Amino acid sequence: MSSRVLALDHGEGMVATIIREYEEGRDRDAVEKLDKLCEFGSASDGNPSILTDLMGDPIARVRHYPSYVVLVAEIEEDEMTMRKKKEIVGVVSGCIKSVSKGSNPNTNLPTYVQVAYILGLRVSPFHRRQGVAKKLVTELEEWCKRRGAQYAYMATDSTNQASINLFTLKCAYTKLRTPTVLVNPVHAHHKPIDSRVRIVRLEPQLAEFVYRHRVFGANSEFFPKDINTILSSKLNLGTYMAVPSTQSELDPLSFPPSFAILSVWNTKDVFKLQVKGVTGLSYAVCVGSRVLDTWLPWLRIPSIPDVFSPFGVYFLYGLHVEGSGGPALMKSLCAFVHNMAGDDVGCGAVVAEVDRMDEMKHDWVPHWRRFSWTDLWCVKKLTAEDQVECVEDDWVESRPSRTSVFTDPRDF
Template identity: 65%
Template sequence: MRKEDVSVRVREYDKEKDREEVEEMERQCELGLQGKPSLDTDLMGDPICRIRHSPSYVMLVAEYGEDKGIVGVIRGCIKTVTRGKEPIGSFPIYAKVAYILGLRVLPTHRRKGIATKLVEKLEEWCKEEGAEYAYMATDCTNEASINLFTLKCAYVKFRTPTILVQPVHAHYKPIGPGITIIRLAPHLAESIYRRVFTNSEFFPKDIDVIISNKLNLGTFMALPKRVLHKWDPKSGHLPPCFAILSVWNSKEVFKLQVKGVSVLNYALCVGSRMLDAWMPWLRIPSIPDVFRPFGVYSLYGLHMEGGKGASRLMKSLCAFAHNMASDDLGCGALVAEVGRMDPVREAVPHWRRFSWAEDLWCMKKLSTTDYEDEKSGVPDWITSRPSSPVIFFDPRDF
């Protein structure tokens, strides 16, 4: 049995006492490799702001030594989500899951077991809150994080969704001819989402709360103009061909900044932006000013139906979201996370160099009994195959 390090104390974050120290600690943490381009994250407002939109959340800090200085931090939130549909039937199966994020330990205090202790303490809180599973997400190349969770904390590699990133250019993107885009009322958006994501994984039970959140900029549907006049939303039927997505204003929660690029790359990026601003009719694929703090819009709830024409609708819908972001000073990119085999993946415009082909999700079962699963005939989520290639991305988790 591993002997507990009594010099490490983990406790809940105190906003009044810890805010400045946590902010300074996170600034000191290495978020990239020395001498290579890195992406720094700057949370807006209180450090707990990134999770406070979730139904249940906590932030823990680790103190070390006699001076009890804060050397580590971790965040966690709990929600109820779908894990697919019932083996027989069309109703979704719900599970209470915890999402672990924001694990940071000062470079000077790593390899002392602090990260492991933070994860263990957070898991204790998750169990007390009734969470059945816990999961985390990391870049598939982040070996340190993967080893911590899989080798020391008994997590298993679970899903590998794709993160698609589209820079916001200085020029507007055109909407396809014959296509109209409408804004859906919250109650209609909720109704559609609950229908089309029934068989998916990680669809939140409180989708109505997300849609009505002040950070949600709206849910939009793209339709062929010939279909618009024939579709009656009150009928309860979906149009034969459509695309839908929602836009979340993540720039009000955190800012990003690219550091460590070469002078040549910096000049190329600035030059492309200036040329695009001077001659927008050329539609140059310019790069926004990512060398100063910038925000992003998160696209979620992406879904399309109607065959080949639906792909064109989704592209126009993404162009519409891009133009929204272009009007918002300081918004530098659109980000969408989708399942690796989700059909919308090929329809979402993105720059491959800025995107992640695989964003590794690792999961662990927290409940100690399989009785309920055996009773219902539902296999354990971690070992079962997904019932759908669709993974719903919760914008609160980004």
């Protein structure tokens, strides 16, 4: 991408802002510095905050998409100013993938569209409210459009009003979904698993068949066409199915009346999280609960792991249950994953993101309400009006009233 220069007036002379592609050798240190600067700003208001450590790899979160880019905003200041002539003041990442948007009414098969996912938008606290964020998003949209993206979407905490205003008021995005992020801390003790439950690990090919033809068929949104790539990734720790212990073998064409299924994505090699800004009392309570749980595991105290040091997360996706016994099987499946995480040093939480419309999953998936939150997904059509044959072809204008939503683990 060729650099595009724009002029901004900061009240101190003309400042040229260049939006260009990230260059590993040239920009790595500057982008890391920007990340830390933005994190310091988020933790300096006296409230607890969750900081993200990309472990020295600014493009870690987008490496596993089929097509991606990272853009930076660099300022070139007038020589009359006393500040540095060049400085990276903003960054944003984006990727393009093919996902389902529901079924084709004529064939009842999934309809796939090219979408851009926007993430990792950061602007230096000293250069906000100067149009940098909007220019980064606009340039990223143009990059994605040139590569065939028909829509763009983003996700943010539903309480992040500044981000919501940027995308909905300034960049013309429409609110689409409000999924809930369910967080379950990994305790020092193992969770019991019902002896009447059998847990089976599925091979990637069988898992793909189940997801594509049984679970997330035509009636789904955001189901990735490259699901096989996700399931065979080194970050995917496996797809697991819980069935009654009386079930001997699995036949993909004839599953038992009740079952539960999910996949586990390991974020530890991509990024780590850290909680900062808690009070001394809160810190002491968390540490005390962990110590007591370690010493007396049979009490099964719901302890809190060391979230004050960088920790990893297991992300659950592809969650689905069938049959009257499905919810109980899902609870056992989640307990199984919790125990996996407990045996993995440095894994502090098990996380799942479920559609807010499917409130039943909130009961099936163990979580701590105080640690969980609501996300907001917003979408925008990138193609021109004359490229859409009718309103029904427009995902934004004709969203299905009730579809299952697939959460891509790469998006977390």
